[in-house]
Amino acid sequence: MSGSRVAAQAVRAQAAARVLGTVRREDKDRALELMAQALLRRAAEVERANQEDEERAREEGLTGPMLARLSFDRRRLERVVAGIADVRALPDPVGEVVEEHVRPDGLVIRKVRVPMGVIAMIYEARPNVTVDAAALCLKAGSAVLLRGGSEAVETNRVLVEAMREALTQAGLPADAVQMVEDTSREAAVELMRLRGLVDLLIPRGGAGLIGRVLEEARVPVIETGVGNCHVFVDRAADLDQAVRIAVNAKVSNPAVCNAAETLLVHRAVADAFLPRLAAAVAPYRVELRGCADTRAILPEALPASEADWDTEFLDLVYAVRVVDSLDEAIAHINRHGTRHSEAIVTEDTERARRFLTEVDAAAVYHNASTRFTDGYEFGLGAEIGISTQKLHARGPMGLREICSTKYVVLGQGQVRE
């Protein structure tokens, strides 16, 4: 039965986590170094496994971005290995004293950062997640259960084998990094329900995957990644800046979650702004889909459907809507947004303040591109995903965000009256 096998893996992960939680930084960093070496040593094997995955995926009819995300060549391997070095260089989050106070009776109450325990990742195609997540979890003192997609199973297997070999070599439990080889949906659901064994489940993938996890999971989950982001060009915007930001938020990398999908334009500047925007995005062949007011100014724009306001295109498509007021812009975003990244362009600081306060999102921007929502850009060093929920962590999640805390209370015999 797949179920009991997943549970057995989680039991071993928990035992490994208990060991990892007590390991010093030097030993974790040494294991990370050995992981990087083991991965490079197996480069040819990784490439062969990836070719196998790609061939099978092509036979099964996978195309376009999904197939592209599956690809894991030497260059990508070297990039994830460089990522391991970044994680090594980061300070150890475990043991950090977050707060401390001493009560009048001398009792010391200390809030300390501790490992989460067992972290499960459920993700699609991209094999880089396999290595990134393992490195971050190891540094944060947690064991990880990696349940990647069936498309990448051969690649992931070699990557995980290499990392487990390195853990053994470092004298750490190999079960701190495990792959859930059973890629059936039943095994995934089993994993989502292992209360008391899985301390945190992070799904990474499209809206469909996230939705399924939220429905099925009985363990604590952090929702990640879906980004229907907006740029609002206010009536008080510097239009040069607005064009630059609106273009950057779409074209610098349209396939990622922090790219903007809808542009909201205040009616007072629509006539002046929209033709300049259209000219600026033309070289990138961005398809504009506008509301009726937009199309009155830009007749070449396609008509936007109601569904477009709720769509994360992840492509060179921009929905454009003219709004009558700041209130209308905020209401549109709070209704259609996914609470990821939202920007206002304005020279009016009071209007900016209202936008920043009233828009409900992980990151809100004044006069900057939404594309900055990222662990590296925000100074976390590396990230395991971007949380779009309000509990525990919001926005990019680095090492601290995959830890928990614990109160350590030091007494000399104190009792309570």
Place this chain on the structure above:
Amino acid sequence: MSGSRVAAQAVRAQAAARVLGTVRREDKDRALELMAQALLRRAAEVERANQEDEERAREEGLTGPMLARLSFDRRRLERVVAGIADVRALPDPVGEVVEEHVRPDGLVIRKVRVPMGVIAMIYEARPNVTVDAAALCLKAGSAVLLRGGSEAVETNRVLVEAMREALTQAGLPADAVQMVEDTSREAAVELMRLRGLVDLLIPRGGAGLIGRVLEEARVPVIETGVGNCHVFVDRAADLDQAVRIAVNAKVSNPAVCNAAETLLVHRAVADAFLPRLAAAVAPYRVELRGCADTRAILPEALPASEADWDTEFLDLVYAVRVVDSLDEAIAHINRHGTRHSEAIVTEDTERARRFLTEVDAAAVYHNASTRFTDGYEFGLGAEIGISTQKLHARGPMGLREICSTKYVVLGQGQVRE
């Protein structure tokens, strides 16, 4: 249909939360003051409603602790009103800058504390939770949906009416505090599934309630309160201190979650310690249930069953077990504990360090009673519950712990390369 009614309440709560999130501290504190006044003004009405609840509960056969928890007399009303004053005096958590850094290009990245939004509480008997939760949520800028037990429905109704009246008087939306009057299980399940409307659900009650919520909920939940806590008397313990702590952890208030349920005693000191313990708890009529080794030393102890190690007695019952080693004590706690509060009594700092690191719980104690795990004792000022999960908040939850954060990014036109 009860369901759609609960959803409609949540929609109104969300609208109210959007207003509350922008309200200044002075206005929230003024509303809290008016709440306190309104509750005192209605004291006679509250008492009548509570008598009605008590009569009905008695008719329905409610007895003992459940009936005691339902009781809400003038003295208890005055205590919750005093609690409102405590909350008023606390600093406003909303708007606190948690972290800030400036990137080389001048972009300011600020992590700011923001309200959670809509918080739902599902709880049993105790009407004080109705007022405590409403006051804390209001101060933290969140709307609250209060779903108390059917036993307390009349009392809760009067309390909520008084608080809503005060909100209106203060010029704030009354829907920031709402009671879910439908106490059916269907309405509770509906509430647990309002994704996108309920940002956080906090169940408070026994293990049965918490378990049901964890199974049914599709909104983010914080698990609270079940406390199967232990005191471990190490071979290196100061036995005077060990007796004092072991007695206090049980008898100072056996009905609460931070009371100890099981006492673990190192074999090397069992002969010396156990007779002293038995003598010390005798005046309190504590029932001891021991393992075979315990009963060899204390023949008057009843035999402990396997189930006793997993039971939160919440009563003057102490399970007692002799262990051979620190490892055995840690393993017992990690297996049977509920990750609430765990104490070691020892003069050996290295053994203490191991216990504090390896025991997985919200609060771990060295030479102090588990009874200190409490929002007031930990300096949070007030608490909405004690989290026993690792995500978001662990241990006593005060104002900060019912907030979220948001990244506010301030630019001058920055775009990403």
